[in-house]
Amino acid sequence: MVDRPKLGVLALQGAFREHAEALRRLGADVIEVRLPVELIELDGLVIPGGESTTILRLARLYGLDDAIRSFSRPIFGTCAGMIVLDRAHLGLADLEVERNAYGRQLASFEAALELEGESDPFPGVFIRAPRISMVGQDVEVLAELDGAPVLLRDGRILVAAFHPELTDDGRVHERFLRLVADAVGNRHASTVPATRGSNGV
Numbered sequence: 001m002v003d004r005p006k007l008g009v010l011a012l013q014g015a016f017r018e019h020a021e022a023l024r025r026l027g028a029d030v031i032e033v034r035l036p037v038e039l040i041e042l043d044g045l046v047i048p049g050g051e052s053t054t055i056l057r058l059a060r061l062y063g064l065d066d067a068i069r070s071f072s073r074p075i076f077g078t079c080a081g082m083i084v085l086d087r088a089h090l091g092l093a094d095l096e097v098e099r100n101a102y103g104r105q106l107a108s109f110e111a112a113l114e115l116e117g118e119s120d121p122f123p124g125v126f127i128r129a130p131r132i133s134m135v136g137q138d139v140e141v142l143a144e145l146d147g148a149p150v151l152l153r154d155g156r157i158l159v160a161a162f163h164p165e166l167t168d169d170g171r172v173h174e175r176f177l178r179l180v181a182d183a184v185g186n187r188h189a190s191t192v193p194a195t196r197g198s199n200g201v
C-alpha cells in the first residue's frame with residue numbers, strides 16, 4: 001500500500017510551484033518534471049496553467065510530448081494544461097477547447113462554482129480562460145459556469161478551465177488525489193494473484 005503518492009508537476013512554464021505547494025499541503029511527495037525520465041515511477045502528473053503554446057513548444061523540444069502521451073497514470077490539467085491535453089494537442093482528454101474565449105489579459109475574474117456532490121461553492125479563478133466547446137460522451141462534467149463545463153473528468157484525466165492552485169481551497173486537488181489513489185489501488189489489485197483473498201493479503 002502506498003500512502004504518500006509521488007506526483008510530478010510539469011515545470012516548463014506557468015504556475016507549477018503553486019500546484020506543487022497545494023499538493024504538498026495535502027500530503028503528496030512532489031517533484032518538478034522537466035525531462036521524460038522524471039515521469040518514471042510517478043503516480044500522477046499535473047500540467048499547470050500558463051501559456052499553452054510555450055508549454056507545448058518546450059515539451060516537444062524535450063521529448064515530453066510523446067512521454068506524456070505514453071504516461072498511463074492520472075493527469076490533471078489546469079487552464080493551459082487543459083489545452084495541452086485536448087483533442088487538438090496531446091489528445092488525452094476527449095474535448096475541444098476554444099482558447100482565450102473569455103477575452104484576453106483583462107478577462108480574469110473569480111466566480112463561485114458549484115462542484116458536483118458538494119454544497120459549499122468553490123472559488124474559481126479564471127485567467128484568460130479557455131472555454132470548452134465540445135465534450136466526448138464519456139466525459140463527466142463536475143462543474144459548469146454559465147452553461148459551459150469548467151471542471152471535467154475523462155477517466156483518469158481531470159481538467160479545469162480555472163486555477164484551483166491559486167486559492168487555499170484544496171478540494172479540487174483532493175479530487176485528483178482520489179483519482180491517483182484509485183489508480184494505485186487498481187494497480188495493486190491487478191497484481192494480486194486470483195487465488196488470494198479479495199483484500200489482497
Ligand code: GLN
Nearest residue numbers: 049050051052079080128
Ligand atoms: N490563455 C492561455 C493559453 O491559451 C491559458 C491561460 C492560463 O493558463 N491561465 O494557453
